[in-house]
Amino acid sequence: MSSTHTRAEVQEYLDRMRAALADLPDVEISEIMDDAGGHVVEVADELGDDFSAAALTARLGTPEVYAHELRVAAGYPPSNRSVVAQTPPKPVFAARFAFWALVAGTAAAFGMGIGGSSGFPLALLVGVFVVWSIVLLHRKPELIGQVGELPETAALKQAIDQAEEGPASKAIAYLKSLQPAWWLARAVLVAVSGLIIDGFGVFFLVALALAGLALLSGPRAKTDRRWLWVSLPAGALAAGVLLYVLGAVIPNATYRDNYPTSYAPTFPSLPSNVYVFDKDGKALTDVYLYDDEGKPLESPFYGCEHDGSRYREDNRYPRPRVDYDDRGECREIGGVPFAVSIPTVVQSPSASTAPSAPSGSVDPSSSVTPPASVSSAPPTVPTSK
Amino acid sequence: MDTSQLLKGVLDLAVLAVLRQEDGYGYDVLRRLRAGGLDEVGDASVYGTLRRLYNAGLLTSYVVPSEEGPHRKYYSLNEPGRERLAESGRTWRSFAHTLDDLLGVVA
Numbered sequence: 001m002s003s004t005h006t007r008a009e010v011q012e013y014l015d016r017m018r019a020a021l022a023d024l025p026d027v028e029i030s031e032i033m034d035d036a037g038g039h040v041v042e043v044a045d046e047l048g049d050d051f052s053a054a055a056l057t058a059r060l061g062t063p064e065v066y067a068h069e070l071r072v073a074a075g076y077p078p079s080n081r082s083v084v085a086q087t088p089p090k091p092v093f094a095a096r097f098a099f100w101a102l103v104a105g106t107a108a109a110f111g112m113g114i115g116g117s118s119g120f121p122l123a124l125l126v127g128v129f130v131v132w133s134i135v136l137l138h139r140k141p142e143l144i145g146q147v148g149e150l151p152e153t154a155a156l157k158q159a160i161d162q163a164e165e166g167p168a169s170k171a172i173a174y175l176k177s178l179q180p181a182w183w184l185a186r187a188v189l190v191a192v193s194g195l196i197i198d199g200f201g202v203f204f205l206v207a208l209a210l211a212g213l214a215l216l217s218g219p220r221a222k223t224d225r226r227w228l229w230v231s232l233p234a235g236a237l238a239a240g241v242l243l244y245v246l247g248a249v250i251p252n253a254t255y256r257d258n259y260p261t262s263y264a265p266t267f268p269s270l271p272s273n274v275y276v277f278d279k280d281g282k283a284l285t286d287v288y289l290y291d292d293e294g295k296p297l298e299s300p301f302y303g304c305e306h307d308g309s310r311y312r313e314d315n316r317y318p319r320p321r322v323d324y325d326d327r328g329e330c331r332e333i334g335g336v337p338f339a340v341s342i343p344t345v346v347q348s349p350s351a352s353t354a355p356s357a358p359s360g361s362v363d364p365s366s367s368v369t370p371p372a373s374v375s376s377a378p379p380t381v382p383t384s385k
Numbered sequence: 386m387d388t389s390q391l392l393k394g395v396l397d398l399a400v401l402a403v404l405r406q407e408d409g410y411g412y413d414v415l416r417r418l419r420a421g422g423l424d425e426v427g428d429a430s431v432y433g434t435l436r437r438l439y440n441a442g443l444l445t446s447y448v449v450p451s452e453e454g455p456h457r458k459y460y461s462l463n464e465p466g467r468e469r470l471a472e473s474g475r476t477w478r479s480f481a482h483t484l485d486d487l488l489g490v491v492a
Contacts, residue, residue: 028436035411035458036432042412043428066429073396073433074440 009053010044011223012148013063019145020067024076029142036070095146098133099153102229105130109233113193113240115247130229137226144225182235183218187211189238196241210234270299274317275336283336289315304330389425396434398477399423401443401462401470408461410449411435435460443469 014037021029040060047055060066071077108126137143147153164172194207214234221227276284289297296315303310303322320332392399403409403417415431438444443466450456462470 032432032436035436036429038457039412039415039428039432060428069427069429070433070436073427073430074436075433 007044007051008222009051009056010041011225013040013044013053013056013060015145015148015225016063017067017145018142019149020064021071022142022146028076032070032074036066040066092146092150094136094140095143095150096152097129098136098143098229099147099150101126101129101133102232105133105229105233106236109237110240113189113237113242113244115196115240115244130233134226134229137229141226148225179218183215186218186235186238187215189241190214190234192245193237193241196244214238270297273319275338276317277340277342279342281340281342283339285318285334285336287317289317304332389427392423392426392430395477396426396430397438398470398473399426400431400434400438401466401473404444404460404462405467405470408459410457410459414460438466 014033017037017040018029018033021032024032040056043059044051044056047059061069104126108123112120112123137147163169188211191204191207191211194204194210213230217227217231217234221231274287274289276287278284291297298313298315300311300313301319303312303320306312318336320334321337323331323333325331399418399421400414403414403421409417411432414435415426415428418426418431435444439446439460443463444460445463446458446460448456448458
């Protein structure tokens with residue numbers, strides 16, 4: 001007869017039994033659980049290979065029936081409803097609080113793991129709730145049984161049971177067999193989360209301690225459901241960290257596409273300045289240039305400082321020339337620094353086919369300082385460029 | 386007739402009786418009762434009864450560690466327990482005698 005009884009079904013039976021006795025004084029509960037709880041374990045052991053939750057119930061009745069029979073025989077009030085003095089509604093509230101703190105804690109841990117540091121204050125609050133639940137569960141061991149009896153827990157259990165019996169049953173069984181490996185990986189990932197937050201700082205030490213707890217919580221939660229309050233959030237955090245790490249390793253898929261092209265402005269390839277003349281060789285100023293789609297041909301321009309910035313961007317040409325006088329004051333000089341003579345003979349279509357090199361172009365940067373006009377263009381060449 | 390109804394009234398007496406010879410832990414008491422012929426006795430009833438007799442000061446208890454598993458709480462009859470057993474025993478005998486007489490008339 002082996003008494004190393006850690007089967008989850010036995011623990012659940014005991015939890016429910018404890019819940020059904022929850023209104024009794026603490027001393028009585030612990031005495032009964034010592035005594036009759038030991039009996040349940042012993043009966044489970046006797047069943048040996050035939051053991052199952054159903055077999056245990058067939059032998060002893062449901063935990064609630066067992067507890068009821070025991071109460072009657074012991075002369076306790078039959079059920080907690082008839083007891084007015086003993087904390088009636090509070091345990092249910094506490095159980096519900098513990099349940100939802102676990103749910104929220106698991107979700108928040110996942111969010112934290114995946115790198116949602118913006119929700120840090122909220123996650124911290126949820127963390128406080130989870131720790132509070134753990135303290136509550138520790139101080140009132142019967143609470144775990146009440147959590148087990150909440151309608152939301154029952155619904156969750158039913159969903160899990162259905163999943164385990166459904167078409168994915170084999171996959172789930174296989175995943176379950178990997179659990180010990182996952183417990184180890186989970187502890188490592190929790191420690192890694194500390195590293196991600198601040199290298200080898202305080203958070204890392206905290207995470208290291210949590211990793212130890214996470215490692216413990218896996219096997220413990222099998223027999224003592226209270227460890228779920230550590231185990232589940234740790235698992236969610238680890239899963240989040242795993243996704244985060246994967247995302248960092250494969251950045252292209254997730255991040256590159258997020259930058260729209262407008263973030264990297266592209267300018268048309270214009271020379272640093274453009275001078276325009278009419279057919280009579282008269283220089284035109286304040287000309288606005290557009291491309292074939294009607295979009296302004298804007299280009300960056302550094303002039304004198306206006307409103308704290310030298311930079312502006314528009315499609316007005318020609319740009320003024322920038323000059324500094326003896327005192328270092330900046331001046332923008334308008335006008336055109338040179339003159340051209342436009343050929344009167346040829347029209348532009350035939351002119352554009354002219355093969356000779358456009359030697360008449362003037363580098364505007366060299367012409368910035370001397371404001372004097374230079375007549376340079378040979379008469380045969382149009383100064384279209 | 387449903388013996389479980391009868392049992393309720395006399396389970397105290399039965400438990401005290403099986404503890405008279407030798408101390409025993411819960412499961413032990415249950416086995417002795419069943420071996421003695423009370424096979425309808427419920428597991429939980431026995432534990433509840435032990436608890437009540439203990440709370441009434443008729444039993445003392447001590448814990449014996451078990452190398453195989455959970456430690457066991459042994460119950461033993463103390464002086465008030467012995468007195469109660471003797472008194473309840475007398476009550477039962479006279480009750481049974483009365484009932485026998487009644488049945489004798491009916492039969």
